[in-house]
Amino acid sequence: MDVQPTPRGADIEPKVEDHMTEKSVAHSGSDVEKQAAPHTQELHRKLKSRHLQLIAIGGTVGTGIFIASGTSIATAGPAGALIAYAFVGTLVYSVMISLSEMATYIPIAGAFTRYASRFADPSLGFSMGWIYWFSWAITYALELTAAGLIVQWWNSELSIGIFITIFWIPLTAINFLPVDFFGEAEFWFASIKVVALIGFTIFAICINAGAGDKGYIGFEYWKHPGAFAPYLIESTGGKAKFVGFWAVLIQAGFAYQGTELVGIGAGESANPRKTMPTAIRNTFWSIFSLFVSTIFFIGILVPYDNESLLTGDTNAGSSPLVIAAQLAGVKVLPHIINAVLLTVVLSAGMSNVYSGSRILVGLSEEGCAPHFFQRTSRRGVPYVAVAVTAMFGLLAYMNLSDNGGKVFNWLLNIIGVAGFIAWACILICHLCFRRALRAQNISPDTLPFTAWGQPFLAWYGLFFCSIITLTQGFTAFMPWSTEDFFIAYISLILFVILYVGHKIITKSKFIKPHEADLVSGRFHEEISETWEDSPRSRWKKAISSVF
Template sequence: MSSAEHDVEKSQDGTSIEKYPTKTYVIDDENNRFDVASIDGVQRRMKQRHVQMIAIAGTLGTGLFLGSGQALSGAGPVGALIAYILIGSVAYSSLCSIGEMTSLAPISGTFPHFAARWVDPALGFALGWNYYYTNVMGVPVEVSGAQILITYWDKDPSHAGIYIAVICVGVSAINIFGVQYFAEAEFFFSLIKITMITGLILLGVILDAEPGNGPNGGRLGFHYWHDPGVLNGAGLEPKHLGLDRFLGIVSVLVQAAFSYQSMELVAVAASETKNPRRNIAKAVRRVFYRIFTFYILGIFITGLLIPYNDPALLHTSGTAADSPYVLAMTRAGVKILPGIINAGIMTSAFSASNSFLFCSSRVLYGLALRGQAPRIFSRCTKKGLPLIAVLFSAAFSFLSLMSVSSGAETIFSWFVSLTTVGGFFGWGSINLTYLFFYRGLKAQGIDRKQLYYWSSLQPYLSIWGATWCALLILINGFEVFWHFTASKFLTSYINIPIFFTLFTFWKITKKTKVRKPLEMDFVTGIPTPEETESPEIPPRNFAEKVAAFLF
C-alpha cells in the first residue's frame, strides 16, 4: 500500500476544485487494474451541448410517450401520479449518487468500476454484467417499439421484418461511426423529443381548459378526478377496495420505472466528454427539473384528459393511437396532429435504442479494461471507438426480429419486464456504492464539498434509493401470486438468481474482499482536474448567454 499527497486545486476564478488529504491510500495491483490509462483508448469528443441535451432527453422513449396511458388505466390519475413521483425520487437519488462519484472519477467503466473500487470487485463484476444485459436488451425493446409505431401507417405484417432490419442497421451505423456522430444524432433527437413533450403538455393544458371539451360542453378541468375517480384498483382484491387500489399503484411502478430507465447515461459518457466534471455536474443539477417537467407534469396532465376506465386505453396497438394526448385531440376534432405525434414517438424509440446501444457498449468496454470481460472488447480504433464492443452489442438488436413471428406486443412486454428489473439492480447498486464512497471519503478526511458536484441531501438520498430498489425487486412481479404463470414469474424474478450467481462466481474465483474505508483508492487512474477541465469562457453576447442557459 502506498500513499500520495495532493493539495487543494484552484480554478482560474479562484474556486476550489478538488481537495485531498495529506495521505490518500492506493491499492492498485494486477487484480484491481485501476490504472488503465495506457490502454484506455476512448477520446473526449462530446461537447457541452451534447451532454446537456442527452441529460435532458437522451432516454425519453416509448415508456413515457405511450406508457402513460397504461399507467393511467392501471392506477387512475392520482395513483399513476404517485407511482411516477416515487420512481422519480429513486431515479433522482441514483443520479445524485453517480453524479458525485463521477465528479471525483470521470473515467471509463463508470459505476460498475466504482462498485469494484469502493465496495467489492465481485459487486462490480455482477453490476457490470447486469447493467450490460439490461441495456443491451433495451435495444431490441425500443426497436420493437419503433416497428410497432410504423404500423400506424403500414399495417402489412409482412413488412415488419424489413422495418426492423432497417432500424437495427441505422442504430448500429450511428454507433459504429463514432461518439461524435452519436452525440450529434442524440442532440438532434433530443430537440425533437423536448419539443414534442413540451408541445403535448401545453396542448393538454389547452384541451383541459378550453370550453366545449367537457362532457356537458364546459371545461374538462378535474372532471375525471371525480368521475370515475382518482384511483383505480388492480382487480386482484375486488372485495377489499382499499387494498385493491393500493395494488393498482404497485402495478404501475414497473411501467413507471421503464419510463425513467437509463437516466444515468450521461455519467456513462463521462470518459468521452470534454470538461466532464463541470458538464456532468451541470447536467445532474438539472435532473430534478427534467423529472418534474417531463414526467410528473406530463402524467398529471394525462390524468386530466382521459378517464382511467376509457375503453380505448384497454385496447393497445403500440402506436400513437394509444397516447392519451392523441385520444383527447381526436375527440376534440384535431385531425392532423396524431400522425405527427406518431412520427415523433418513433424518432424517440430510435433515439432510445441508440442510447441503449452506446451505454451497453461502453459498459462492456469498461469491464474489459479491468479484466472482468474478455480483453478483446477493450480494443479501440485510432479515433477512440471500442469497435469490437459496439459490434458485439449491436448484434443483440436483431433479437427484435423475434417479434415478427411471436407477436410484437408480447415480445415487447417480455423485454420490458426483464430490462426494468435489471434497472432496479443497477439503481440499487449505485446507491449502495455511494454509501461506501461517502464512508470512505469521510474516513480519509476528504472534503466532498470541494468536488464539482455534491448533494446536501446525501447520504439520505442513497439510503432512500437503495431501500426502495430492494423493495421494488421483490414486489415487481406481485401479480403472479394471484394469477400464476411460469413465464411471468421468470421474467419478474430471474434477474435475482442471475445477479447473485455473478456476484458469487467472482467472489469465489477471485477471493475478493469488501473494501475497508481506509483502504479505498481515490487516486489511482483518476485524472486530475487540470487534465480534464479547460478554463470556462464566460458568454460574451446575448446568443451565448442563451446557449449557456440552455446547455
C-alpha cells in the same frame, strides 16, 4: 472508523496513495501502457454538457412515457399514477446526486459499473455491469421492434422485418462515428421529444380550458370515474387503490430508466468537473418535469376507464396523447404523434448502443470482460464494443415467429427490474465511496461536487429501490403463477447467479474503506483541505462551541 487529524496545510494526496492496494497501483500503471498501445487508445473527451443531457434524455424519454403511461393511468387512476411517477422521481433524484459526486471526482468510461468494483465489491461490479449491459442490449431490440410496429400503423401489410433491417443499419452506423458526431445527432433527435411533450402540455391546457369538443373539463375525470383506480382486489376501498399505486411503480421505473446514462458519458466529457454536475442536475429536472407534467395532463384529459388505454399496441393507436386528442375532436394529431413516436424510438435506439458499448469498455477495464472490448479507433470509438452491443438488436427478428416472440418477451422482462437493481447498486457504491473518503481522511467538501442531504438520501433511495425490486412481482401470488413468478423475477435471479458465481470462482473480497482506489482515473486537482480543516468541520465546531 476514527480518523486521526492531519496538521493544517498538509497535502492529503500521499495519504491516498499509501492506502491504495497493489491492484490499484497496477491498474494505474496499466493506464499508461494503454495510452501507448496502438489498439487500445483512450476514449476521446469531446462530449459537451448539452450532449450528455440529451443522450440521457434520448435514452429515457421513449415508449415508457409516450405509450405505457396510458396503462399506468388505467391501473392506478390519474392521481395514483401521478403520485407513483413523482415518488419514483425522488428515488431517481437520490441516485443522480449520488452519481454526480462520484462521476465528477473520478470520470471514467463505464462510470458506475466500475465504481462498484472500486468501492464496494468486485463481484457486485461484475454482476451489476453485465446485467445492466444486457438490459440495454435487449432494449435496442425492443426499440427496433417498436419502430417497425409504428410504421405498420400506416401500412399493416408490410412485414416488421423490413423496418428492423432498415433502421438497424443507420442506427448502428451512427455509433461508429466519433462521439461528438453521435452526440450532435442525439441532441437533435432528443430535442424533438422534448418539443413534442412541451407541445402536448400547451395543447392539454387549451383543451382542458374548453377548446375541444368536450368544453371545459377541469378535474371532472378525477371525480368520475375517480382519482384512484382499484386494482386486482374486488373492492373500491383504500387497499385496492394502494395495490394499483404500487403496481405502477415498476412501470414508472421503466419510464425513468436511462436517466443515469448521463454518468456513462463521464469518460468522454470534455470537462467533467464542470459539465457533469450541470448535466446531471439539468437532466434529472428536465426528465422529472416532462414526466410529471405529462402524466398530470393525461390524467385530466382521459378517464382511467377508457378502453383504448389498455389495447397494448405500440403505435399511435394506444398512445394516451392521441386518445386525448381524439376525445377532444382533433383528427390530424394521430399522424403527427406517430411520426414523433418514430423519432422517439430511433433516438432511444441510438442511446442504447452508445450506453451498452461504454459499459462493455468499463467491464473490460475492470477485468470483467475480454480485453479486446477496449480497442478503439483513432478517433476514440470503441468499435468492438459497439459491434457486439449492436448485434443484439438483431434479436428483434425473433418477433417474426410465434415461438421466438415468446422467448423475446421473456428477455424483455429483464429490462424493467434491471433499472431498479442498477439504481440500488449505484447508491451502494456511493455509500461505500463516502465511507472510503472518511477512512482516507478526505473531506466531502473538497469534492468537485458535493450533494446535499447525503448520505441520508442515498439510504432513502436504497431502501425503497430494494423494496420495489423484491415486491414488484406480487401479482404472481394473486393467484400463484409459476410462469408469472419467473417472468417477474428473472432479472433478480440472473443478478444473484452472476454475483454468487463470480464470488465463488474469483474468491473476491469486499473492498476495505482505506484500500479503496480513489486515485486512478481522477481529473487531478490539488486538494489542500483535510477533513479536520473542511468548512463542514469548522461549521460543526462553531455550533458545538455555542451549545
